[in-house]
Amino acid sequence: MNRRHFLHWSSALALTPLLLRKSWAEGMADMPGMDHAAMAHGASASMPAADSLGLPHGLPLPSLSMLENHGAPGHFVGQLRAAPVSLPLLPGKPATTFWSYNGQIPGPAIVAWEGDEVSLQFANQLGQPSTIHWHGMPVPVGQDGNPHDPVLPGQTRDYRFSLPAASAASYWYHPHPHGHTAQQAYMGLAGVFVVKSRHDPLVHLPEQWLVLSDLKLDDQGQIATSSAADHHDGREGQFVLVNGGWQPEIALAEGERQRWRIWNASSARILKLALPAHEVDLVGTDGGLIGAPRRIDSVLLSPGERAEIVITGRFVPGQPSALQALPYNRGKAMGKEQTDILTLATIRQTGSKATAALPGTLRDIAALGNPAVKRVVNFSENMADPAAMFLINGKTFDMERVDFIGKVGQIEEWDIASQAHMDHPFHLHGTQFQVIARTDDGVWQTEPFLAWRDVVNIPAGETVRLRFVQQQPGLRMFHCHILEHEDAGMMAMLDVRP
Numbered sequence: 001m002n003r004r005h006f007l008h009w010s011s012a013l014a015l016t017p018l019l020l021r022k023s024w025a026e027g028m029a030d031m032p033g034m035d036h037a038a039m040a041h042g043a044s045a046s047m048p049a050a051d052s053l054g055l056p057h058g059l060p061l062p063s064l065s066m067l068e069n070h071g072a073p074g075h076f077v078g079q080l081r082a083a084p085v086s087l088p089l090l091p092g093k094p095a096t097t098f099w100s101y102n103g104q105i106p107g108p109a110i111v112a113w114e115g116d117e118v119s120l121q122f123a124n125q126l127g128q129p130s131t132i133h134w135h136g137m138p139v140p141v142g143q144d145g146n147p148h149d150p151v152l153p154g155q156t157r158d159y160r161f162s163l164p165a166a167s168a169a170s171y172w173y174h175p176h177p178h179g180h181t182a183q184q185a186y187m188g189l190a191g192v193f194v195v196k197s198r199h200d201p202l203v204h205l206p207e208q209w210l211v212l213s214d215l216k217l218d219d220q221g222q223i224a225t226s227s228a229a230d231h232h233d234g235r236e237g238q239f240v241l242v243n244g245g246w247q248p249e250i251a252l253a254e255g256e257r258q259r260w261r262i263w264n265a266s267s268a269r270i271l272k273l274a275l276p277a278h279e280v281d282l283v284g285t286d287g288g289l290i291g292a293p294r295r296i297d298s299v300l301l302s303p304g305e306r307a308e309i310v311i312t313g314r315f316v317p318g319q320p321s322a323l324q325a326l327p328y329n330r331g332k333a334m335g336k337e338q339t340d341i342l343t344l345a346t347i348r349q350t351g352s353k354a355t356a357a358l359p360g361t362l363r364d365i366a367a368l369g370n371p372a373v374k375r376v377v378n379f380s381e382n383m384a385d386p387a388a389m390f391l392i393n394g395k396t397f398d399m400e401r402v403d404f405i406g407k408v409g410q411i412e413e414w415d416i417a418s419q420a421h422m423d424h425p426f427h428l429h430g431t432q433f434q435v436i437a438r439t440d441d442g443v444w445q446t447e448p449f450l451a452w453r454d455v456v457n458i459p460a461g462e463t464v465r466l467r468f469v470q471q472q473p474g475l476r477m478f479h480c481h482i483l484e485h486e487d488a489g490m491m492a493m494l495d496v497r498p
């Protein structure tokens with residue numbers, strides 16, 4: 001399938017056939033504004049190979065540490081401290097310095113219940129401003145860690161919000177300061193936030209939580225600085241980690257059903273996940289359970305996106321038993337596309353078990369009605385202007401500019417297009433949306449099922465139509481979730497008026 005149409009000829013790059021882009025990228029070092037040193041040192045050729053670094057792999061899946069709750073029943077009260085931490089990573093090498101929440105990579109998992117009041121005290125012990133954004137959660141604007149509300153180095157602040165009914169889902173938290181988001185994320189600042197329901201149809205299944213993140217190390221075993229290719233394409237390192245471990249081992253019995261919550265917490269990787277041999281049913285998306293399980297062969301998870309699946313152990317001799325990332329072409333200009341199958345984790349058989357029931361229905365999701373407002377959002381790239389390369393509706397982000405004015409309770413319909421050579425995953429703050437339709441090779445296809453999402457990949461040349469309602473007033477960000485693109489200006493604001 002060729003879905004790269006280059007509908008919009010706004011950039012010099014768009015005129016360049018795909019196969020010629022590599023030579024274009026090689027010539028880019030001569031363009032004004034490009035960092036020659038970064039090109040030389042940061043090109044993938046100079047990134048030490050994964051196997052040369054000696055990072056241990058194949059260990060049992062690390063479990064996530066849990067954030068301690070100091071609150072009474074019905075309350076979650078906790079503390080998160082962002083600070084540098086040195087962790088022994090490579091045998092025989094100095095410890096690796098990360099930036100972490102509470103000294104943990106990934107940050108501690110927060111588990112709360114629908115209806116809870118949440119109070120989280122954040123202490124910023126980094127040398128630069130930060131915030132905590134509660135990704136996907138319906139929190140008031142003033143508590144959502146917008147770039148407008150920085151927590152300065154040495155400062156603390158309390159984030160307070162309540163978790164409404166029917167908000168159970170797999171969310172996460174990460175920094176969102178103006179211009180520093182990508183660096184703070186790749187240095188290690190991210191954690192998961194699971195909201196549970198007391199009426200969970202899958203409560204009988206054992207759960208595995210898998211946080212997928214990206215790690216790029218230099219030859220000293222320290223977190224590498226970003227290359228020009230990282231800044232342009234979105235950063236990818238040598239390793240995709242699962243809960244901070246490389247290619248860990250997950251135990252599963254023949255016939256056993258497990259519920260897996262999977263987070264793509266990488267800066268830029270678009271992961272086409274597959275579990276060959278095993279039976280896999282999609283049961284949830286960013287905003288929680290879908291209406292009914294859907295048997296799948298793979299699920300595409302773009303940066304920021306989550307999926308809940310139910311895996312049923314089916315071990316087939318001669319077939320790999322692994323969580324894989326299948327090859328995916330996301331239209332990079334400078335870096336190499338993923339052409340190999342990546343093994344993210346192996347799955348080891350531990351006997352056999354009776355197969356637990358998988359309910360035929362999970363929850364009701366009502367379709368949003370006809371929109372009161374329709375808008376168009378175009379992601380584009382302008383290679384001619386290194387200061388404003390990544391654009392939304394032709395503009396680079398401005399903290400002072402409101403791009404759209406909306407209204408509380410109003411149904412909005414947005415057509416979001418990637419008129420660019422790259423895929424750009426769209427993320428909206430403050431609410432979940434429903435995808436209504438998408439183009440495939442330019443042909444509209446109705447979305448086959450209803451789901452609540454807060455990130456959706458917009459493949460190069462394609463358009464995604466979605467609907468949402470904002471239930472709380474204030475300035476909401478929307479942006480590309482390739483964090484380097486967000487920092488470079490691919491972000492805009494919706495002012496939701498009362």
Ligand SMILES: [Cu+2]
Binds near residue numbers: 424425481485486
């Ligand atoms: Cu992007």
